[in-house]
Amino acid sequence: MAMMGLGVLCLILSFIFEPSQIASGGYHARFWSNFLHNAVFFTGMAFMITFVIAAFTVAYAGWYVVFKRIWEAFSQFLVPGLVIMLLIGIAVFLHFNHLYHWADEEAVAADEILKGKSGFLNKYWYLFGTLIIVGTWIFFARKFRQLSLQEDIDGDQVTNFKYHRELRKYAAIFLPIAAFTGPAMIWQWVMSVDAHWYSTLFAWYSMASWWLAACSLTIMLVIYLKSKGYMEVVTKEHLHDLGKFMFAFTIFWTYCWFSQYMLIWYSNVGEETIYYYERKSEYPVLFFGNLVINFVLPFLILMRNTTKRRMGTLFFTSAVVFFGHWFDYFYMIKPGVLINAEEAMGHGHGAAGHATEHAASFVDGFTIPGLIELGVFVGFLAFFLYFVFNQLSKASLLPKNDPYMEESLHHEVQPYE
Amino acid sequence: MKGQHKEVLFGLYNDEEVLMSAIKKAKKQHLDIMDVYSPFPIHGMDTVLELEESRLHVVGFIFGMTGTLTALIGISWIFGGSLMFDGDWPTLFGGKPYWSLPAFIPITFEMTVLFCAIGMVVVFYIICGLGFGVNNPILDDRITDDKFCIAFQTNGMDEADMDKLKGFFSATGAEEVHTKTI
Numbered sequence: 001m002a003m004m005g006l007g008v009l010c011l012i013l014s015f016i017f018e019p020s021q022i023a024s025g026g027y028h029a030r031f032w033s034n035f036l037h038n039a040v041f042f043t044g045m046a047f048m049i050t051f052v053i054a055a056f057t058v059a060y061a062g063w064y065v066v067f068k069r070i071w072e073a074f075s076q077f078l079v080p081g082l083v084i085m086l087l088i089g090i091a092v093f094l095h096f097n098h099l100y101h102w103a104d105e106e107a108v109a110a111d112e113i114l115k116g117k118s119g120f121l122n123k124y125w126y127l128f129g130t131l132i133i134v135g136t137w138i139f140f141a142r143k144f145r146q147l148s149l150q151e152d153i154d155g156d157q158v159t160n161f162k163y164h165r166e167l168r169k170y171a172a173i174f175l176p177i178a179a180f181t182g183p184a185m186i187w188q189w190v191m192s193v194d195a196h197w198y199s200t201l202f203a204w205y206s207m208a209s210w211w212l213a214a215c216s217l218t219i220m221l222v223i224y225l226k227s228k229g230y231m232e233v234v235t236k237e238h239l240h241d242l243g244k245f246m247f248a249f250t251i252f253w254t255y256c257w258f259s260q261y262m263l264i265w266y267s268n269v270g271e272e273t274i275y276y277y278e279r280k281s282e283y284p285v286l287f288f289g290n291l292v293i294n295f296v297l298p299f300l301i302l303m304r305n306t307t308k309r310r311m312g313t314l315f316f317t318s319a320v321v322f323f324g325h326w327f328d329y330f331y332m333i334k335p336g337v338l339i340n341a342e343e344a345m346g347h348g349h350g351a352a353g354h355a356t357e358h359a360a361s362f363v364d365g366f367t368i369p370g371l372i373e374l375g376v377f378v379g380f381l382a383f384f385l386y387f388v389f390n391q392l393s394k395a396s397l398l399p400k401n402d403p404y405m406e407e408s409l410h411h412e413v414q415p416y417e
Numbered sequence: 418m419k420g421q422h423k424e425v426l427f428g429l430y431n432d433e434e435v436l437m438s439a440i441k442k443a444k445k446q447h448l449d450i451m452d453v454y455s456p457f458p459i460h461g462m463d464t465v466l467e468l469e470e471s472r473l474h475v476v477g478f479i480f481g482m483t484g485t486l487t488a489l490i491g492i493s494w495i496f497g498g499s500l501m502f503d504g505d506w507p508t509l510f511g512g513k514p515y516w517s518l519p520a521f522i523p524i525t526f527e528m529t530v531l532f533c534a535i536g537m538v539v540v541f542y543i544i545c546g547l548g549f550g551v552n553n554p555i556l557d558d559r560i561t562d563d564k565f566c567i568a569f570q571t572n573g574m575d576e577a578d579m580d581k582l583k584g585f586f587s588a589t590g591a592e593e594v595h596t597k598t599i
Contacts, residue, residue, distance in 0.1 A: 262519045268511050414460045 006382075010375030011035065027344070030365045032097040033337040034373055036088055038380040040189050041329045043081030043134070044210040045217070045384075047185075050075040050141045051178045052211065054171035057144075062404030063241060063411040066234050067222055069399060072148060073391035074214060075141040077384055082134040085189070089127035100126075101195040101340045113196055113271075121192050129188060133181045140174040148399055155401035164403050182207055190329070193336035197275045199264065205256035206332065212249050212294075213325040215242060216318035221388070223315050230397055236309050237413045243308030246298065246321060254295040279335055285368050286331040293324035309414075326377055330369055338366045424598050425451065426582055427556050427568040428591030433459055436565040439589035440465050443567065448585060454556065454566040473544070477537045484532025488525040554599035564592075571596070 011031065049071045056064055064071070091097050101107060101114070102121040108114040114121070144167060151163035183203030191202045199205075219242050225231045264272045279287050298321050307313045365373055399405065430436045433455065443450055444467065453466065463470075496515045497504015507515045542548055560566045569582050586594045 258519075258522065262522070265519055266511060266513070268513075412460075 006375050006379050008379060010372045010379060013372050013375070027098040027341050029098060029337050029341040030372075032088070032091070032099050033334055034365070034376045035084070036099055036189070036337075037329055037333045038376055039081065039084040039088060040333070041210075041213065041326055042077060042380055042384050043085055044186075044206070045214040046075050046077035046081050046141070047134075047137055047178070047182060048207060048210040049214050050078065050137060050144065050174070051182065052214075053144055054140070054174045054178065057168050057171040058175060062407035063238060065399060065402045065404045065408035066238060066411075067218065067231065068148070068402070069392060069395060069397050070218055070221055070225075070388070072145045073388045074218075076145060076391050077387055078134060078138045078141050080383070080387060082131070082138060085130050085134060086127070089130050093123045093127050098341055098344050099337055100192055101343065102192060104344065107344075117195070121188070121195060126188055130185070133185055136177060136181065140170060140177075143170050148402070149395055151401045152396060152399060157401050157403055157405055160401075161403055163401075190332050193333055193340065194275055196271055199260050199272070201256055201260040201263070205253065205260055206329075208249055208253040208256055209294075209325045209328045212246060212253060213322055215246050215249065216321040216325075218242060219246065219318040220315055220322065221385075223311050225397075226311075233398065233409055235411075236311075237411050238408075239311070239314060240308045240413045241411075243302060243314050243317075246318065247302040247308070250295060250298045250302070250321070254291075254299075257291070257295075278339065279331070283331070283335050283367060286327075286335070290324070290328055290331050293320055294328060298324075327369065330373070334366045338363060422598050423451075424571045424574075424596065425556060425568050426571045426579065426594070426596050427566050428586035428589075429557065429559065429593045429595075430565040430567070430590065431563075431592050433565055435590050436567070437462070437465060439567060439585075439591070442589055443585065446585065448569065448582070451568045451570040454560040454568070456561055456563060456565075473537060473541060476540045477533050480536030480540075481529045481533035483536075484529040485525055487532065488528035489521065492521050492524065556597055556599070557595070567591075 011034065053068070053071055053075060088097075088099075092100060092103050095103065098104070100121070102117065103123055103126075108118055147163045147167045147170070151167075154160075155163045186203045186206050187198075190206060191198060219239060222231060222234050222239060222242075226234060261276060264276055298317055301307055301313065301317045301320075307317070364370055369377075402408075428439075430439065436453070436455070437459070440450070440453060440462075444465070450466070453462070455462070493502045493516060495504070495506050497507045504515055509515070510517075510520070513520065546553065555561070556566060556568060557564065567586075571579060571582070583594055
């Protein structure tokens with residue numbers, strides 16, 4: 001609770017302490033960008049976990065069942081996630097902020113490119129699209145959990161697969177829906193911060209980031225719960241496989257990151273290249289730091305077999321990766337928001353903001369995460385964990401009657417060690 | 418030991434669990450196991466057998482680095498502009514510098530993987546003594562199918578020691594015990 005208080009305090013502080021460079025605009029860009037950044041990050045984790053539960057169910061995976069309840073608890077965070085995203089949506093609707101260049105009607109009217117995109121990038125779709133799509137996700141996330149809890153009560157591991165069959169049916173329906181709606185939401189929430197720029201790889205890249213964050217948080221949570229004496233049945237073997245997931249998706253993330261960079265760099269289209277030009281020249285810490293924490297460190301640490309089986313090393317790496325992907329979202333959102341705010345100030349409302357000749361100086365809370373940003377992060381994390389523990393306490397930590405329970409209990413990677 | 422015949426006493430087991438506990442017992446009694454055969458790889462077997470860690474990954478690393486360097490030096494030699502090369506055939510692509518690293522990464526990566534994979538396969542074959550024209554004696558055909566086998570070398574062993582080994586096999590649940598000279 002204290003941490004949540006800290007988060008709220010830091011949000012208020014970020015509202016007051018607007019960096020001097022853009023303070024005269026009165027957009028409260030630091031507050032809104034912090035809010036958007038964390039809201040998107042945690043809501044996305046909940047979405048990605050829902051997606052992974054569906055994917056694992058459809059793929060007949062059994063090993064994850066012993067810690068399935070943690071993921072179900074994660075997925076329920078979509079409900080508060082929707083509320084905070086709707087707050088942002090309403091603020092965009094009523095022009096309380098200037099996160100998105102496309103939300104500025106005068107600017108859109110004077111801008112051919114934004115006019116062309118306005119069928120998707122408009123305030124109505126932002127608000128109601130979020131409501132509809134996240135609402136759909138919530139429906140499935142709640143359905144998955146509800147079926148799993150029902151199974152606890154009157155299911156049976158050996159003879160009664162009724163609930164599991166139904167779960168699989170819903171999971172199969174959810175997968176294609178999630179595959180289309182997930183990227184749509186990412187484009188809307190994150191990519192449209194740079195309204196002129198687009199990248200078809202962006203959704204892959206940021207969804208991999210969400211999943212890595214969720215996976216590393218799962219590992220940390222499992223180790224924490226084990227240290228408290230819960231979840232004894234989750235063994236090194238399960239954590240080893242989670243570690244492998246983290247390792248593999250670290251490489252996948254880097255692959256997406258590099259592909260996006262290289263294609264844009266090589267094709268040399270001005271509108272696209274400017275995105276990377278700005279980030280490399282003015283945010284070198286974000287640009288290269290991102291690569292170091294999210295690729296170099298986990299790659300080198302997790303490469304060996306034994307590091308994935310040692311709780312301490314795994315916990316440390318998970319913490320690095322978790323922070324790293326929060327940092328990754330910082331990098332996706334903050335520079336764009338700053339540019340939007342500066343453009344809006346420099347040219348006044350209504351000017352087509354192609355030029356980006358803003359000063360290459362240090363801007364509090366944008367150039368690198370400041371203490372207030374970290375405070376907001378801690379606050380949101382505390383809220384997320386509070387919610388997750390609350391959900392966990394509502395049901396048995398082990399899904400008693402899941403048909404894959406036996407398989408999961410005997411999951412072995414290196415049994416004779 | 419090339420050229421010299423080996424006298425081998427071996428026991429066949431039906432189950433890998435039984436085999437693993439038998440190996441553990443043999444290690445406890447300090448019996449000198451010649452080799453263990455299994456139709457499929459068993460994870461953790463090397464730890465139980467106290468085998469030295471394989472150095473194949475070192476080989477892999479060396480071959481991988483060779484591939485990386487081959488690619489980078491090759492590209493630099495062709496396009497020039499860096500790594501002390503002038504460029505044998507400098508070509509402009511999309512207004513990029515002659516020596517433009519991001520574009521070389523995919524090729525470098527592929528070369529690393531190619532060198533590493535082929536190198537490791539060849540070295541693995543050499544270490545294991547596999548290759549053309551090699552005829553490896555096999556103790557029992559069924560160890561390639563559904564039997565698990567522990568083998569002891571018995572050259573110059575007296576009756577008492579042989580009996581001790583046979584006693585070990587019957588105590589650990591071996592289905593059959595045979596001798597063979599290979």
